[in-house]
Amino acid sequence: MADMSVKVCGVDFKNPIIPASGVFGYGREYEELFPLDKLGGIATKGTTLHLRTGNLAPRIAETPSGMLNSVGLQNPGIDHFIETELPYLLTKDLVVLANIAGSTPDECAEVAAKLEDTDVHMIELNISCPNVKQGGAAFGTSCEMAAEVTKRVRAVTKKPLVVKLSPNVTSIADIAKSVEAAGADAVSLINTLLGMRIDINTGRPILRNNVGGMSGPAVFPIAVRMVWQVANAVNIPVIGMGGVSSGRDAIELMMAGASAVQVGAAIFTDPYAPVRIVEEMNDWLNSKGISSVKDIIGTVKPW
Amino acid sequence: MKYTQGQYIIKEKSAIAREIYSFTISCPEVAAAACPGQFVHIRAKGFTLRRPISICGIDKEKGTLRIVFEIRGEGTAEIAKLNAGDLIDILAPLGHGFTVNPDFKKVVLIGGGIGTPPMLPLAKAYGDRAAAISGFRNASAVILQEDFRKTGAETILCTDDGSAGIHGFVTQPFTELAEKGGIDAVYACGPMPMLKGIAAICKEKNIYCEISLEERMACGIGACLGCACRTVRNDEEYFAHVCKDGPVFKAEEVLW
Numbered sequence: 294m295a296d297m298s299v300k301v302c303g304v305d306f307k308n309p310i311i312p313a314s315g316v317f318g319y320g321r322e323y324e325e326l327f328p329l330d331k332l333g334g335i336a337t338k339g340t341t342l343h344l345r346t347g348n349l350a351p352r353i354a355e356t357p358s359g360m361l362n363s364v365g366l367q368n369p370g371i372d373h374f375i376e377t378e379l380p381y382l383l384t385k386d387l388v389v390l391a392n393i394a395g396s397t398p399d400e401c402a403e404v405a406a407k408l409e410d411t412d413v414h415m416i417e418l419n420i421s422c423p424n425v426k427q428g429g430a431a432f433g434t435s436c437e438m439a440a441e442v443t444k445r446v447r448a449v450t451k452k453p454l455v456v457k458l459s460p461n462v463t464s465i466a467d468i469a470k471s472v473e474a475a476g477a478d479a480v481s482l483i484n485t486l487l488g489m490r491i492d493i494n495t496g497r498p499i500l501r502n503n504v505g506g507m508s509g510p511a512v513f514p515i516a517v518r519m520v521w522q523v524a525n526a527v528n529i530p531v532i533g534m535g536g537v538s539s540g541r542d543a544i545e546l547m548m549a550g551a552s553a554v555q556v557g558a559a560i561f562t563d564p565y566a567p568v569r570i571v572e573e574m575n576d577w578l579n580s581k582g583i584s585s586v587k588d589i590i591g592t593v594k595p596w
Numbered sequence: 597m598k599y600t601q602g603q604y605i606i607k608e609k610s611a612i613a614r615e616i617y618s619f620t621i622s623c624p625e626v627a628a629a630a631c632p633g634q635f636v637h638i639r640a641k642g643f644t645l646r647r648p649i650s651i652c653g654i655d656k657e658k659g660t661l662r663i664v665f666e667i668r669g670e671g672t673a674e675i676a677k678l679n680a681g682d683l684i685d686i687l688a689p690l691g692h693g694f695t696v697n698p699d700f701k702k703v704v705l706i707g708g709g710i711g712t713p714p715m716l717p718l719a720k721a722y723g724d725r726a727a728a729i730s731g732f733r734n735a736s737a738v739i740l741q742e743d744f745r746k747t748g749a750e751t752i753l754c755t756d757d758g759s760a761g762i763h764g765f766v767t768q769p770f771t772e773l774a775e776k777g778g779i780d781a782v783y784a785c786g787p788m789p790m791l792k793g794i795a796a797i798c799k800e801k802n803i804y805c806e807i808s809l810e811e812r813m814a815c816g817i818g819a820c821l822g823c824a825c826r827t828v829r830n831d832e833e834y835f836a837h838v839c840k841d842g843p844v845f846k847a848e849e850v851l852w
Binding site: 301315317318322323325326336346347348349350351352353354356357358359360362364367499509510558560561562563564565 | 599640644646687792812814815818819820821833835840
């Protein structure tokens with residue numbers, strides 16, 4: 294058995310696999326299938342100051358080797374999270390990354406401030422949701438706005454602050470550098486890529502929101518490229534995600550520079566994917582005689 | 597256990613109409629937990645998203661589930677390639693099913709097209725206390741009529757073009773039954789215009805009505821919030837989710 298533990302911003306994870314925000318709710322539904330403590334961590338459903346109802350359906354469309362979603366940050370609000378969901382998650386042996394979002398920098402800071410007196414382990418600030426009109430990707434696609442939101446949240450929290458980046462930008466490395474300079478302790482990437490499908494029989498987009506965020510195996514090479522570029526541009530840890538569906542994918546993303554790996558759409562294909570990925574990583578490490586998963590982080594040898 | 601995921605053997609496969617298949621799956625622990633109106637989420641080889649298919653038969657003694665599905669696209673076409681003896685990957689039983697009340701003396705089950713299969717377990721539960729109205733495009737699309745008859749339910753068949761049974765929509769014979777009165781509950785699954793029409797009749801006649809909805813979904817268990825459906829609960833508008841809060845809803849809760 295290889296040592297699967299990793300450390301990100303001083304926080305210990307027993308293994309590097311974390312279900313990504315938005316695919317896993319607050320964990321309860323999947324606990325029917327496996328104990329949550331098999332996971333390294335959980336990135337909770339993106340949570341805002343107040344309850345959000347989200348976008349109209351259809352919110353899901355399939356794509357070749359992937360999918361689109363336009364859920365639109367439906368969530369019960371941060372107070373519900375703190376009162377009902379967080380205490381439950383904190384009884385589990387795993388790292389809780391509270392994914393937070395807001396329509397304005399002030400709102401993001403207000404949500405983060407509410408978490409300050411809780412025992413949540415990390416905050417993942419979502420500046421990259423493509424499915425909301427205000428905030429979301431509007432913050433994450435400009436270096437200035439990304440830095441501004443990060444600064445405002447940094448000012449109200451001592452918790453480790455991970456900023457989740459959008460791939461829908463010209464240079465993700467520049468955005469990463471700007472949030473690092475603004476006080477982020479880590480970055481996570483990639484959020485979904487903006488996409489669209491049309492039902493040719495009706496001429497209407499499949500998603501009621503017309504466009505949505507693309508995820509799944511089809512985006513994996515983009516995630517590897519961006520994680521590699523960002524890991525080379527910043528001095529803070531990178532949490533990688535985007536189309537990871539196997540242990541080999543997770544290892545590839547870690548070689549590209551990720552210190553931990555989030556798993557998203559793969560869970561819809563195989564609900565056991567996060568647990569299976571940990572096992573597959575361990576098997577691969579053992580087969581190579583590598584004693585610790587930490588030893589593969591950033592080991593890619595570029596040509 | 598509420599639900600589980602695994603690979604189970606297909607015991608029987610048959611084509612029961614053009615591009616409509618029936619699978620009987622040996623899955624004792626799923627059958628033991630399943631209720632009428634619930635669904636199975638099937639993995640289609642080579643596709644990211646599973647396909648939700650309603651449960652058409654539950655045999656707790658034999659430990660089997662029956663599903664009947666139509667090829668709608670590439671994913672269901674892939675599932676239809678499976679044969680008896682093959683393994684099928686299912687996440688099941690999922691969702692909130694129909695309310696079966698042993699005290700009900702007369703119920704009406706209404707299925708439109710591929711919305712007919714989830715009515716069969718209800719017909720089995722209610723037997724001769726049920727009238728099962730099924731509607732199809734034409735005679736070649738008709739399925740499950742013999743299965744309904746075997747349950748003891750009164751069966752009423754309609755087709756859009758009159759090539760089998762009554763010429764017209766299911767709402768016609770249903771309106772006649774509703775006029776006679778004495779109906780304790782109506783259960784329906786099918787196209788949205790059909791469900792909306794049935795819900796309107798039930799509201800007018802003050803008959804309890806449950807309907808089964810369909811929506812594009814990803815996780816199937818209430819985590820991803822993809823399959824939103826506008827409903828009213830406690831006088832407040834609320835985005836319910838077809839996979840977990842449904843697929844069966846009280847008709848009065850749905851905002852059409």
